[in-house]
Structure formats: structure tokens, C-alpha cells
């Protein structure tokens with residue numbers, strides 16, 4: 659009996675993990691995507707395992723555990739994917755609010771906080787080199803028979819082909835117009851890449867007051883310095899003053915960490931880049947991710963999987979599993 663076909667709209671990290679999950683469960687999957695990568699989230703993200711609590715604690719805990727286990731397995735079984743487990747040191751100006759299950763999951767230990775921090779900790783987390791991971795995910799999908807079609811669509815109905823039993827909407831910030839969903843908003847972020855010629859082996863992160871979160875994420879061939887978080891801004895431009903401020907803040911963070919060569923950070927830069935995070939929510943709520951069953955105007959099932967905000971790389975395998983469950987139920 660021929661398997662059912664579904665179309666997945668979006669070839670970001672959310673669309674690719676969803677396509678792979680469905681193909682592994684025997685569904686014939688087709689991915690539609692806009693071939694212009696400019697500003698798209700997944701190709702820009704650095705990325706580290708950074709779960710943000712969202713609005714539903716039980717679902718959040720389940721997703722975080724599931725996604726962590728999957729990325730940890732990929733790091734161990736497929737190092738060529740660009741995923742590796744590595745140390746992150748966090749310097750917290752506010753008191754840390756990690757729940758016990760999260761500290762256990764991330765093997766988190768308290769560190770003596772340097773002034774003026776209130777707490778500090780070290781944990782072991784997936785580091786995901788997206789420039790290797792995205793092509794690896796695409797290769798996994800193609801290996802499972804997933805078809806890729808480069809086409810920009812003007813509506814969700816247009817995305818569903820005549821043979822499709824269901825459409826899965828993984829369009830990121832595109833969902834704002836396509837659904838339409840006014841809760842979806844872009845959040846602009848800028849990054850500086852530089853060669854890792856300092857011998858840094860761990861990553862560092864802080865939560866400085868005023869939302870000025872700063873990080874240096876360490877990958878095999880580069881350091882990624884961030885960040886900026888401009889809610890509502892929807893372009894892929896970088897600006898000089900913002901980039902210089904990132905470098906200054908990152909040097910200060912490494913100094914706080916006690917790294918002796920902090921002042922040499924980013925003397926040479928290999929790349930500056932910006933993109934938008936697909937946030938969803940009201941006010942300062944950014945990760946009200948939507949994984950839900952809906953209907954296309956012609957009655958066929960429409961499964962939403964979007965609005966991952968600052969944590970799409972982190973949670974994509976978990977939301978993909980839920981989206982696949984909903985799809986299989988809908989087409990059974």
C-alpha cells in the first residue's frame with residue numbers, strides 16, 4: 659500500500675526535524691521552502707541548548723528532556739553532524755531560577771560567583787554548529803526519501819499539493835502572515851564570528867541587567883559572540899555600533915570568567931551576521947510555541963509547528979515528535 663504524503667512548509671531546523679521524524683515513521687514527506695536564506699533563523703543561530711520556560715511548564719519539561727536526549731545521542735553517534743557536548747559557564751546577575759530537574763539534566767554545578775554576579779554555574783550542553791548541522795539534517799532527510807521543492811507560497815492552501823493528506827506549517831516568522839497569527843513577531847539578533855585562536859574550550863554566558871545578554875559560544879573552528887535581542891525588528895542588517903558593543907561586552911565577560919587572554923578576543927573577525935528569531939507571545943513572552951491541529955479551508959488537516967523564538971534549535975526534535983503524532987492521528 660503506498661504511504662501517505664504530507665507537505666512540510668519550511669526547511670529551517672523545525673521543518674527538517676519534522677520531515678525526518680515523519681519519514682522515519684513511514685510517511686512520504688515533501689518540504690517546501692523559500693530558497694533565499696537571508697535573515698532566516700536557522701542558518702544564523704550559533705547555537706547552544708538554551709531552553710526558555712515558555713508558558714506551559716509540564717510541556718516545557720517534557721520537551722526539554724526529550725530534545726536534550728536526542729541531541730546528546732546525535733553528539734555521541736554522529737559527531738560529523740556538528741553537534742557536540744561541551745561546557746557552558748553562566749554568570750548570573752540575578753539569582754538563578756533553575757529547577758531541580760533542569761540542574762540534574764544539564765549536570766549543573768554551582769561556581770563561586772565573581773563580583774558583581776549573584777550566582778554562577780557550569781553545565782554540559784549540546785553545542786550545535788548550524789553551518790554543519792543544517793546540511794547534515796538535509797542529508798538525513800534526503801536519505802529517508804524526503805523531497806525538497808524550492809517555492810515561495812502566498813498562502814497555506816497554496817502549499818498543500820493535491821496528493822497531500824495533510825500540511826505541516828513550520829514557516830517560522832512566515833506564520834505571522836500565512837496563518838495569519840499576530841502573536842508571531844520577529845526578534846532581530848546580531849553576531850560576530852572570529853577564529854578561535856585563543857584556545858578557548860568552554861562557552862560563557864551572562865544575564866546582565868537591561869536584557870543585555872552576552873555570550874561567547876565555542877565551536878571547533880570559531881567563536882560566536884553575541885548578542886542582541888531587538889523585538890519587532892525584521893531585517894538581516896548588521897550595524898557597526900551594535901557589533902562593537904557585543905565585542906566589548908564579550909571581552910568583559912571573559913575577563914569575569916578569569917580567561918587570561920580576554921583582551922585579545924575578536925582582534926580578527928571572520929564574519930558578522932544578523933537574523934530574526936520567530937518569537938510568539940504577548941508582551942515579554944517569546945516562546946509560546948504553537949504545536950496544534952487545525953484545518954485548511956478545504957478541510958484537510960493542518961498541523962502547526964512554529965513560534966520557537968530563542969530556542970528553536972534547542973527544542974526542535976521534541977516539537978517535531980509532537981507534530982508527527984498529531985499528523986499521524988489526523989491522517990489515520
Ligand SMILES: Cc1cc2nc3c(=O)[nH]c(=O)nc-3n(C[C@H](O)[C@H](O)[C@H](O)COP(=O)(O)OP(=O)(O)OC[C@H]3O[C@@H](n4cnc5c(N)ncnc54)[C@H](O)[C@@H]3O)c2cc1C
Pocket residue numbers: 667668669670671672673690691692693698699700701702703704705706707708809810811812828829830831832833836846847848849885932933934935936964965966967968969970971972973
Ligand atoms: C542571532 C540568533 C541566535 C540564536 N541562538 C539560538 C541558540 O543559541 N539556541 C537555540 O535553540 N536557538 C537560537 N536561535 C533561535 C533559532 O535559530 C530559531 O528558533 C529557529 O531557527 C527557528 O527555526 P524555524 O525552522 O522555525 O524557522 P526558520 O529557520 O526561519 O525557517 C522557516 C522556514 O520557513 C520557510 N518559509 C517561510 N515562509 C515561507 C513562504 N511563504 N514560502 C515558502 N517557504 C517559507 C523559510 O524558507 C524557512 O525555510 C537564535 C536565532 C538567532 C537569529
